[in-house]
Amino acid sequence: MRVLFVASEVAPFAKTGGLGDVAGALPQRLAERGHDVRVVMPLYPRVRAHAPDLETVVSELAIELGATRVVVSILEGTFPGTRAPVYFVRCPGLYDRPSIYTQDADEHLRFVVLSWASLLLCQRLGFSPDIVHANDWQTALLPLLLKTAFAWDRLFERTRSVLTIHNIGHQGAFDARILAETGLAGSAQHFHQDQLREGRINLLLTGILYANALTTVSPTYALEIQRPEHGAGLDAFLRERAGVLFGILNGVDENAWSPEGDAHIAQRYSADSLEGKEVNKRDLVRSAGLAYHSHVLVFGVVSRLAWQKGFDLCFGVLPRVLARRPVQLVVLGTGEPKYEDFFRGLSRQFPSQVAYRAAFSEPLAHKVEAGADSFLMPSRYEPCGLNQMYSLRYGTPPVVHRTGGLADTVTPFDRRTGEGNGFVFEHFDEAGFAYGVDQALRTWGTGRGEDRARWQRLQRNGMRLRFGWDERVTRYEQIYRSVQPPGPAQV
Numbered sequence: 361m362r363v364l365f366v367a368s369e370v371a372p373f374a375k376t377g378g379l380g381d382v383a384g385a386l387p388q389r390l391a392e393r394g395h396d397v398r399v400v401m402p403l404y405p406r407v408r409a410h411a412p413d414l415e416t417v418v419s420e421l422a423i424e425l426g427a428t429r430v431v432v433s434i435l436e437g438t439f440p441g442t443r444a445p446v447y448f449v450r451c452p453g454l455y456d457r458p459s460i461y462t463q464d465a466d467e468h469l470r471f472v473v474l475s476w477a478s479l480l481l482c483q484r485l486g487f488s489p490d491i492v493h494a495n496d497w498q499t500a501l502l503p504l505l506l507k508t509a510f511a512w513d514r515l516f517e518r519t520r521s522v523l524t525i526h527n528i529g530h531q532g533a534f535d536a537r538i539l540a541e542t543g544l545a546g547s548a549q550h551f552h553q554d555q556l557r558e559g560r561i562n563l564l565l566t567g568i569l570y571a572n573a574l575t576t577v578s579p580t581y582a583l584e585i586q587r588p589e590h591g592a593g594l595d596a597f598l599r600e601r602a603g604v605l606f607g608i609l610n611g612v613d614e615n616a617w618s619p620e621g622d623a624h625i626a627q628r629y630s631a632d633s634l635e636g637k638e639v640n641k642r643d644l645v646r647s648a649g650l651a652y653h654s655h656v657l658v659f660g661v662v663s664r665l666a667w668q669k670g671f672d673l674c675f676g677v678l679p680r681v682l683a684r685r686p687v688q689l690v691v692l693g694t695g696e697p698k699y700e701d702f703f704r705g706l707s708r709q710f711p712s713q714v715a716y717r718a719a720f721s722e723p724l725a726h727k728v729e730a731g732a733d734s735f736l737m738p739s740r741y742e743p744c745g746l747n748q749m750y751s752l753r754y755g756t757p758p759v760v761h762r763t764g765g766l767a768d769t770v771t772p773f774d775r776r777t778g779e780g781n782g783f784v785f786e787h788f789d790e791a792g793f794a795y796g797v798d799q800a801l802r803t804w805g806t807g808r809g810e811d812r813a814r815w816q817r818l819q820r821n822g823m824r825l826r827f828g829w830d831e832r833v834t835r836y837e838q839i840y841r842s843v844q845p846p847g848p849a850q851v
């Protein structure tokens with residue numbers, strides 16, 4: 361199949377979170393199966409570090425969006441390691457900014473342009489996609505573009521669209537004044553009419569209404585977003601489309617994330633050589649400026665510090681735990697000031713126990729996964745979550761809230777039977793989180809002797825699991841096929 365895969369971030373070129381990881385891995389796995397996959401993303405300044413040799417394939421592409429005219433060019437590169445092509449939309453005026461996402465007044469335009477450019481590129485290349493795969497609100501206009509502005513072109517006659525919802529908390533909800541700049545002012549009747557009357561346009565909703573199939577990134581989240589509690593206002597629309605909404609758990613890119621092959625960590629290890637993990641623990645705590653004691657439990661955090669991630673629960677719980685127990689904590693993450701301030705404050709209050717790095721660092725993220733004993737992920741909601749899967753894989757049993765993809769991957773450890781791979785709390789409140797942390801501490805015990813043997817059993821339960829892409833890619837292929845129109849494909 362010919363697949364056009366469009367995303368606002370794609371690892372290794374640019375990444376702020378799991379979308380980048382998935383948009384990097386899934387197209388490459390599809391390409392390995394013989395599909396003709398073309399990835400399109402913006403040319404952010406940081407891309408150049410991972411793609412030094414880019415070739416201009418379209419030097420000037422004019423996009424008319426009402427009174428706004430944007431001219432872009434398109435550069436072609438490939439993923440390092442595979443030959444799958446990646447097209448970068450160059451438009452310094454829109455993409456040369458300090459961060460991938462902004463609060464700027466033209467945020468809508470930055471990604472409307474990406475969506476338009478990707479279809480215009482198909483026309484220039486004569487590439488007739490069977491599937492246009494859009495991701496999150498940034499590219500959720502694509503299904504409607506195919507049904508309106510590009511419907512005249514026979515190139516797209518057989519093209520069907522799939523929209524993956526990685527996070528319903530971000531919807532691309534804008535003032536309806538942006539209508540002209542979607543380039544679809546003449547198709548205003550296709551936007552949700554009540555919202556338009558109220559002066560709003562919601563790009564994710566537009567995608568939900570028009571995509572031929574919808575996917576989200578775990579089975580539990582697929583159910584959760586159909587209920588008011590987690591639907592962020594879109595649950596009714598998703599219930600209407602439940603017949604074409606599929607929950608597919610993300611995979612883990614084993615090339616990047618496995619303790620046996622990780623290039624960033626002090627020593628590689630496996631379930632059979634857990635001494636290797638101990639070397640990473642020593643490396644992590646020492647380089648974080650803490651003293652290393654093998655029997656002291658080290659918690660790790662790697663995260664965007666956003667409301668979604670539930671760190672509010674740490675405010676009351678962690679100071680109490682740190683004051684009473686000799687545990688240590690290493691945190692890597694940036695985001696909302698109140699969480700950054702909290703972890704900074706914690707490291708000052710407990711300087712021999714807590715280290716906080718306010719940075720985005722790929723190498724350090726790997727070191728925390730490998731070096732911590734247990735991983736904290738108290739997310740309020742979590743569509744899939746990759747970090748808990750990395751943690752399981754690295755023998756770093758996670759403490760998680762039972763929600764979304766966390767519920768689908770982490771099972772509570774039972775000290776009697778030795779079954780289970782982590783610590784799961786049910787209620788999103790301080791008592792719930794305190795219970796989860798306490799379960800980890802009780803299981804850790806003295807960190808020696810029999811307690812250590814029990815902990816290793818828990819570690820191995822998680823390390824045995826594989827969250828490989830293979831099965832998931834097959835599911836995506838099935839969904840792609842299910843939306844194909846009948847009749848022979850064009851060549």
Ligand code: ADP
Pocket residue numbers: 376377378379381662663664692693694719720721722725744745746747748
């Ligand atoms: P989300 O996509 O909601 O942020 P995921 O768990 O799916 O959550 O994915 C997060 C990804 O971003 C992981 O690959 C994680 O290692 C990475 N990440 C998050 N914060 C940082 C950071 N400060 N430095 C390096 N990597 C980070």
Ligand code: GLC
Pocket residue numbers: 377378379382526527577610742743744745746765
């Ligand atoms: C989003 C979600 C996260 C998911 C990632 C990749 O950022 O917050 O749970 O793993 O997308 O699908």
